[in-house]
Amino acid sequence: MAAIPIPMASIVIAMSQGTDRLAGMNSVARSAVLEGILGKIFPEAARIRADIAGQNFMPNVEALAATRPDLVIQ
Numbered sequence: 001m002a003a004i005p006i007p008m009a010s011i012v013i014a015m016s017q018g019t020d021r022l023a024g025m026n027s028v029a030r031s032a033v034l035e036g037i038l039g040k041i042f043p044e045a046a047r048i049r050a051d052i053a054g055q056n057f058m059p060n061v062e063a064l065a066a067t068r069p070d071l072v073i074q
Contacts, residue, residue, distance in 0.1 A: 001021050001022055001023060001069050001070065001071045001072070001073070002022070002023050002024040002025065002052050002064055002067055002069040002071070002072045002073070003022065003024075003025050003026070003029065003072075003073045004025070004026050004052065004053045004057055004059060004072070004073060004074045005026070005029075005057070005073065005074070006026060006028050006029045006032065007029070008025075008029070008073050009022060009025035009026065009029040009030070009032075009033060009048075010029065010032060010033055010036070010038055012073075013033065013038050013042060013045060014038065018042060019042050019044050019045050019047075019048060022045075022048055023048070023049065023067035023068065023069050024048065024049040024050070024051075024052035024063070024064060024067040024069065025048055025049070025050055025052065026050065026052070026053045026057065027050040027051065027053075027054075027055070028055065029050075030045070030048065030050035033045050034046060049063065049066075049067055051063045052064045052067060057074075059072075059074065
């Protein structure tokens with residue numbers, strides 16, 4: 001799964017109780033995860049790709065396709 005909106009990555013990590021379902025997220029969302037409590041609970045979140053969308057939430061199609069997600073939340 002790839003999540004482009006900012007809060008969605010945090011929601012996916014919290015609801016699935018881990019990072020294994022998340023293949024990519026927005027760079028701003030990644031910063032929020034890593035700087036917050038989720039980053040302390042799930043330090044492996046630092047390995048999730050954060051180049052699937054720009055600051056303006058425009059998807060980077062090549063980077064997104066490289067994650068081979070089964071679902072993209074935009």
